Amino acid sequence: MRSPTMDTQMNRRDFLRLLTVGTGVLLASPYITFASAETDRRFIFIIQRGAADGLNTVIPYADPAYAKLRGALAIDVSKATRLDSLFALHPSLVETAKLYASGQALFVHAVASPYRDRSHFDGQNVLETGGTAPYQMKDGWLNRLLTLLPKSQSEAIAFASTVPMALRGKVEVTSYAPSALPQASDDLLMRVSQLYSNDAQLHALWMAAMDARSMADEPGSKQDPASFDKLAASFLARADGPRIAMIETGGWDTHTGQEGRLARQLKALDTLVASLREGLGQTWQKTTIVVATEFGRTAAANGTGGTDHGTASATMILGGDVNGGRVIADWPGLGNSALYEGRDLKPTTHLDTLISSIIAQGFGVDPEKLAATLFPDSKLSKLTTGLLRS
Amino acid sequence: MLTSVFDMSPAAIATNRFGLGSRPDEAAPADPKKWLLAQFSLYQPAPAAWANQTKTSVLLADYVKKQMEMRKADEEEKKSAKRMFKREVRDDYLAAVRARAEAALTTPSPFIERLVHFWANHFAISIEKPAVADFAGAFELEAIRPYVLGNFKDMLFAVEQHPAMLLYLDQARSIGPQSMAARRAAERQPDKKRGLNENLAREIMELHTLGVRSGYTQADVTEFARAMTGWSIAGIGNGKERNNDVDTNGFMFRPQLHEPGNRTIMGKRYNQTGKAQATAVLADLAASPATATHIATKLARHFVSDTPPASLIDRLSKVFLQDGGNLTSLYRTLVEAPETWAPTPAKFKTPWEWVISSLRGLGRQNLDGINIAPILNQLGQPVWRPGSPAGYDDIAGTWAAPNALMRRVELAQRLAAPLGDKLDARKLGEKLLIGAISTQTQTAIARSESASTGLALLLVSPEFLRR
Numbered sequence: 001m002r003s004p005t006m007d008t009q010m011n012r013r014d015f016l017r018l019l020t021v022g023t024g025v026l027l028a029s030p031y032i033t034f035a036s037a038e039t040d041r042r043f044i045f046i047i048q049r050g051a052a053d054g055l056n057t058v059i060p061y062a063d064p065a066y067a068k069l070r071g072a073l074a075i076d077v078s079k080a081t082r083l084d085s086l087f088a089l090h091p092s093l094v095e096t097a098k099l100y101a102s103g104q105a106l107f108v109h110a111v112a113s114p115y116r117d118r119s120h121f122d123g124q125n126v127l128e129t130g131g132t133a134p135y136q137m138k139d140g141w142l143n144r145l146l147t148l149l150p151k152s153q154s155e156a157i158a159f160a161s162t163v164p165m166a167l168r169g170k171v172e173v174t175s176y177a178p179s180a181l182p183q184a185s186d187d188l189l190m191r192v193s194q195l196y197s198n199d200a201q202l203h204a205l206w207m208a209a210m211d212a213r214s215m216a217d218e219p220g221s222k223q224d225p226a227s228f229d230k231l232a233a234s235f236l237a238r239a240d241g242p243r244i245a246m247i248e249t250g251g252w253d254t255h256t257g258q259e260g261r262l263a264r265q266l267k268a269l270d271t272l273v274a275s276l277r278e279g280l281g282q283t284w285q286k287t288t289i290v291v292a293t294e295f296g297r298t299a300a301a302n303g304t305g306g307t308d309h310g311t312a313s314a315t316m317i318l319g320g321d322v323n324g325g326r327v328i329a330d331w332p333g334l335g336n337s338a339l340y341e342g343r344d345l346k347p348t349t350h351l352d353t354l355i356s357s358i359i360a361q362g363f364g365v366d367p368e369k370l371a372a373t374l375f376p377d378s379k380l381s382k383l384t385t386g387l388l389r390s
Numbered sequence: 391m392l393t394s395v396f397d398m399s400p401a402a403i404a405t406n407r408f409g410l411g412s413r414p415d416e417a418a419p420a421d422p423k424k425w426l427l428a429q430f431s432l433y434q435p436a437p438a439a440w441a442n443q444t445k446t447s448v449l450l451a452d453y454v455k456k457q458m459e460m461r462k463a464d465e466e467e468k469k470s471a472k473r474m475f476k477r478e479v480r481d482d483y484l485a486a487v488r489a490r491a492e493a494a495l496t497t498p499s500p501f502i503e504r505l506v507h508f509w510a511n512h513f514a515i516s517i518e519k520p521a522v523a524d525f526a527g528a529f530e531l532e533a534i535r536p537y538v539l540g541n542f543k544d545m546l547f548a549v550e551q552h553p554a555m556l557l558y559l560d561q562a563r564s565i566g567p568q569s570m571a572a573r574r575a576a577e578r579q580p581d582k583k584r585g586l587n588e589n590l591a592r593e594i595m596e597l598h599t600l601g602v603r604s605g606y607t608q609a610d611v612t613e614f615a616r617a618m619t620g621w622s623i624a625g626i627g628n629g630k631e632r633n634n635d636v637d638t639n640g641f642m643f644r645p646q647l648h649e650p651g652n653r654t655i656m657g658k659r660y661n662q663t664g665k666a667q668a669t670a671v672l673a674d675l676a677a678s679p680a681t682a683t684h685i686a687t688k689l690a691r692h693f694v695s696d697t698p699p700a701s702l703i704d705r706l707s708k709v710f711l712q713d714g715g716n717l718t719s720l721y722r723t724l725v726e727a728p729e730t731w732a733p734t735p736a737k738f739k740t741p742w743e744w745v746i747s748s749l750r751g752l753g754r755q756n757l758d759g760i761n762i763a764p765i766l767n768q769l770g771q772p773v774w775r776p777g778s779p780a781g782y783d784d785i786a787g788t789w790a791a792p793n794a795l796m797r798r799v800e801l802a803q804r805l806a807a808p809l810g811d812k813l814d815a816r817k818l819g820e821k822l823l824i825g826a827i828s829t830q831t832q833t834a835i836a837r838s839e840s841a842s843t844g845l846a847l848l849l850v851s852p853e854f855l856r857r
Contacts, residue, residue, distance in 0.1 A: 049777075049778070050778075071581070071582075071583050072581070072582065072583070117602075117603075117608075118592070118608065118611075119592075119596050119602045120778060120780070121602065121778070121780045122602050122603070134602070134603070158791075160770075160793070161769075161770040161791065161793045161794045161797060162770055162788055162789060162791035162793070162794050163787075163791045163792070165787075168787055174792045174793075175791045175792045175793040175794070176792075176793050177793055179768060179793075179796070179797055179800060180764070180768055181768050181797060181800040181801055181804060182800060182803070182804055183800060184796070184799045184800045184803050185803065185843075187839055187843065188799065188803055188843055188846060188847075189799070191834060191838060191843065191847060192799055192847070192850060194834060195830065195831065195834045195847055195850070195851060195852070196852065197830075198830055199852045201790060202790075202795070202852055202855070205790060205791065205792050205795050206792070206795060208792035209792035209793055209795055209796040211792075212792060212793065213796065250777050250778075251518065251777075255559075255560045255587055255589045256560050256563060256587065301583060302585060302586060302587050302588070303563075303564065303565050303567065303572075303583060303584045303585020303586050303587060304560060304563040304564060304565075304584075304585075304587040306560075306587070308587070308588050308589070309588075309592070341608065
């Protein structure tokens, strides 16, 4: 089994040894870049599958069109947390509001990926691959991020049984979710390792699975959401744990019964965020969480107590050193003429630029190289600085 | 990525790639193509395993009755009635999943049974909504199974008019903004907005027929949603029901919900009134060249590889258009295609495919003592719960993952444990994989510390995980 700590030592020793030899070739070696990026930052991407309603999450209560467009679905601002003179936060996001109050939550509004149609599956593909059109890129931007990080920090995990698109690609990643099945015997595990030794695909998957298994304190632990959240945090809190993680949430496609459903969805997200903050302990100070969705929902309520597929939405950036306590929005307004195609919140911030800005600062990676690797075809705006404190 | 250490024989391709996996009591097909084509006449739309499934009409009547009682009940009664309904739905769901799996274990036509699973996933419903869960088994039995050897258009209509789909994608509640019902309601309650829900209209175009990025626009989706208004379910929701025409499966057209006026969809004018309007649109969608390409691509992907060859997609697509959506013509084309007989097993089995082939391989004819639904949850593919109307992915990237592989190993151990002294894994491997077994796997099985470990290794071997 791999030991990440050993790897780090080996790499550093190799690096130093080679450096003292002083070969000119080394200057072109990727180790140089890696060494300068030595940090133990954690980056967690939480995807909201199904097109989360940004307008009822970070609510533009002071926009004169909001209440009229949303009718009965409009959130009563007296029950929500006021964020500033324009926006308020959905009342279910209690813990997130506390983070905002302590400057550890930043909301960005009217955000969208380059995708402009309204198919969930195409939209999620663009969001996860980092392409500009669906199925144009074959791997995920989180996986490509791993290629820019030093080996010691390039371990990534999906908290799911399978690996979501954003994490698929050249670099092997692991996946973990607690199992209710009886554990396999050590003998069987060993024999399976041998069985797969000549099969490149299965061998790599199996090694990653064994790795994740060794990190779980109690394999087969309970599957309720609260203990799942804690388990995720316990993996990430380890000094030798993964640096990059992805967590999937579903159920955001609220065509009907939105009021209750969105409240429950946001409550679950709020609990997840709180568990991560608690479980990460000191590591929370070096953790950045990005919560994003494939696209937003219609500005107006539909005819069945919900909203249909839209365009721009809201993105959350959470973590111990997030320069938060503010909402960033080049607010396009919700007036009829301001709406995208006469129905949706118009995008004014590129999600790709936002993600690049956070990662460039967090991991100290060269911004141009980062953008070219993560979002090679996106026309990124100038990266924003100061989204994190460090 | 894929290491090919073995090639599949034509007999192994017939039973394991086209079929649901070999069974120890079945001889390897002598003429694989003939064996597959003969299954057209062996297929049972309503096999014994499904005998206890309650019919849609009965489920619907019961559902409507319960909703009525619930409206009258006080808070306490409501709670306990809801709990009871939830339990009933869960029991019915578990029974239906078992029926589906037992049909797959005992079928005389495993190739056609595989196609049932294919179409049920193409027209995916997802049981997060309790009402959908109630109808899931009946949906497969009544809207999918009778049509797999028929015409695409007939299956399309059966699916889009079934309560499970109308509830899942919110069609039952969509109302034309200018319809009689909306105007009357606006007089009574001016604050409460009633109107369109475009969910089903969009997914029919994107997922069920034309396919995404095939040229339709947001305006086409909205127009189609307007045409669909009135497509509803008997007994549920808005409006009185006299004079309405109720279909056997509970589909009902409610004229008072229908948006008046002509529609223009993808440049074509639809002047029909009432139910006939969406019927005409749906019939055009069923016969569209984009639909032919979409269906051809999905079938080719299912039987050849994650990135299917354009040559086969073209042929299937032409056959679809030429034979007016005749599905058996498509299946014949698949059986005759050289591409589907490529010896390299390019498909990584989905959890469903792997469990069913494992149980068949171990000689199971029923699921006594095995609770199949939770097993599929553990493997990451709960039946009728893909969580999205796109259904489950049909590519290796989705299923070949570290934790998912560990789960298969855990389950293989559990399935094999009680069978160690009854089956010889060495012989079984030869039998099930029909010659396509590597020396490495044979050695691993032969050296295992117990007979049951040998069986478990066979089930998780590289050969058995792929088809």
